Amino acid sequence: MKTLHTDCNDSLLPPASGNLQLNHCKTIGCCNFGSTDKHHYVLQRTNPHRPTLVCRECGAFPPVLNNNDVLAEVARLKIMQSSGLPACSNPECENLGLPVLTHRHLYHxxxxxxxxxxxxxxxxxxxxxxxWSGFNGKNQIQQKLLALLFTGCSVRDICRRLSMNPKSFYDQLSQIASRCRRQLSMFDARLFKHAQTLSLASDLIPLQPNSSNGVTWIASCEAASGYVVGQHVNFQQSDVEDASEEHDAYVDGTRFMAPPKARLVEVPPPTPQGILARVDAKYREVLSRPNLEDPLSNMPRINYPAKGCLIRPQYTVYAHYLHLAEMLEYNESLAIFIPQEPLMRSACISVFMDRIKAKTIHPLYVEEDMGWLHGQAAGRIDIVLMGWWRDRWAFTRHDDISKGVCHLGGEKGDEDKWLEIASHRTISDYQKRFHDQFAQLVDEPRRKLRPAGLLPLLDIYRAWHNLCRQDRSGLTPAQQMGLTSAPLTLEQLLS
Ligand SMILES: [Zn+2]
Ligand SMILES: [Zn+2]
Known part of the structure; x- marks a missing residue:
């Protein structure tokens, strides 16, 4: 007698976490886009070298994720962000990480x-x-410390000049970072309250570019002013006992990554010159990844940090956009400019799926040659379908300098507008300036295996960048957003 066929685990999507189910077809034009009906997919778990999920309609094979792990990552980011801030820190509580300063009604x-x-x-x-309520008795010494840090002094130099030991240096640094987070949380809340229409720029790069340590840094800013609204890294300071070598979206805790074995990876060909060839080469690179949404899965070797734990980058990136989505409750129209990276595309599309369907969001890939003059009108436009996904790119050029955009929501007709205004260079420049400003610390040989020391610096840099640093026009990003009338001094930042 034939046994009745019942659902085995092999034919199920990884379970939803509450309302969150991120496993679905991510091809916008496909009739299964966003569907969480398992009958729309071919699902298999027996062969790890083949995709777990394939859309029956369009044949796309988006990698699967553990939904619980994505939410756990959101909680981790919240705790980090509110660390030192007065906020509920109970992971079970719905007020987790919501600071008193901006959410008075939630607290007595x-x-x-x-x-x-x-x-x-x-x-x-x-x-x-x-x-941090009450007077900051350490304001003077902290100002000196920051001034030295920003002039590029090494930790050893600063300790010598201020006669402190390295331990108290790092204690001071983490106190300064807490104060910076406190300041930022109030400005961030105000910005989002008035962000009915908003353009964001995101980029994803290694935190320490010369280290190959697997720590990846995603940051997003308001695209015109450069006000940084969020930045996260896929690394946590504390060790994790049962980190896994293989990613298995059906097992909770799979986001924690054990040190991987060295992999045989083909040496990538040199990056081609022309923009079309560059975009094409990128599509080839991402298709050669064992996991399309995990850029680390294609790294020949990771110099795994000596302490702490790496998180598979897809979890941090999805959590980054979930974090932004929560802040966007007043937003009606949103554009997101990102470099050509399928992880960021997938995360944006999944997190903002309802808004994609409602057409209130414009996610765009943007690639431009160095030397492209931002804001100039597009010349002649060529439309080219590219990559496995047949993504619809619009390219234009002035002399030999080109720019390309691809509307990931599938909208057509506004190519000239997007070629003129879409750009993620404000965030890319911010990240580059961080690397230049703190090159000593970022590239210190010992630090490459100990990235934790850079985490407070990221918060401090974001606060200084948003609130203190004036651009050529003499304005800070916060001023340009109408959040302050003057730049903050270091003293004000620390008070
Ligand atoms: Zn599909
Ligand atoms: Zn609570």
């Missing part, structure tokens, strides 16, 4: 601890103190 003032304000969470009743 609850007496004092010394001269510091104490609060109680209305949701879970947990109490905590605002460590």
């Amino acid at each position: 003032a609850f007496g004092y601890s010394g001269d510091r304000q104490r609060y109680r969470c209305k949701c879970c009743q947990a109490t905590f103190v605002d460590r």
Whole structure:
């Protein structure tokens, strides 16, 4: 007698986490786009060298993710971001990471601890103190420390000049970072409150470009002013016992990555010169990845950090956009400019799926030659379908300098507008300036295996960049967004 066929695990999508199911066809023009009906896919788990999920309609094979792990990553980013800030830190609580400063209605003032304000969470009743309320007695020394850091002094030099030991240097640095996060959280909230129409620029690059340590840095800013609204890295300071070598989206905790074995990888051919050839070469590179949405899966060798744990980058990138999506509750029209990277494309498309369907979002790949004059009108436009996905690119050029855009939401007709205004260079420049500013620290041989020391610096740099640094027109990004009337001084930043 034939046994009745029941659902085995092999024919199921990785389970949803609450309402979150990120495993679905990601081809916008496909009738299965966004579908979470397993009958729309061929699913298999027996051969790890073949895709787990293939769309029956369009044949696309988006890698699968563990939905619980994506949400756990969102929680990790929140805890990091609110670390040191007065906010509920109970991972089970819905107020997790929402700072008192911007969410007063969620908390009761609850007496004092010394001269510091104490609060109680209305949701879970947990109490905590605002460590940074009251006067900053260390403002002077912290200002000196920052000034030296920003002039490119080494840690050793700074310690000698301020007569402190390295431990107190890093303690000070992490206190400064907390204050910076506190300042930023108030400005960020104001920015998003008035962001009915918003253009964001994102980029994803190694945190330490000469280290091959697998730490990847995603950052997004308001595209015109350069105000950085969020940045995250796929690395956590604390070790993880049961990190896994292989990614298995059906197992919780799979986002934690064990040190991988060295891989045999073909030496990539040199990057071609012309923009069309470059875009084409990138499509080939991503297709050669064992996991299309994991740029690290194609690295021959990772110099795994000596302490702490790498997180598979797709989890951090999806979490980055989920984090932004939460802040965008007042937003009605959104553009996102990204470099040609399928991980960022997939994350944007999945996280903002409803808005893609409602056509209130414009995600675009943007590639431009160095020397492209931002804001100039497009010349003649050539449309080219590229890559396995037949992505619809629009290219233009002035003399020998070219630019290409690809509307990932599938909209046609506004190519000239996007070629003129779409660009992610504000965020790419921000990341490059960070690397230049702190080249000593970023490239220090010892630091390459100990990236944790750079984490407070990222928060400090973001605050300084948004609130203190004036561009050629004399304005800070916060001023350009109408959030402040003048640049903040270091003293104000630290108070
Ligand atoms: Zn499909
Ligand atoms: Zn709570």
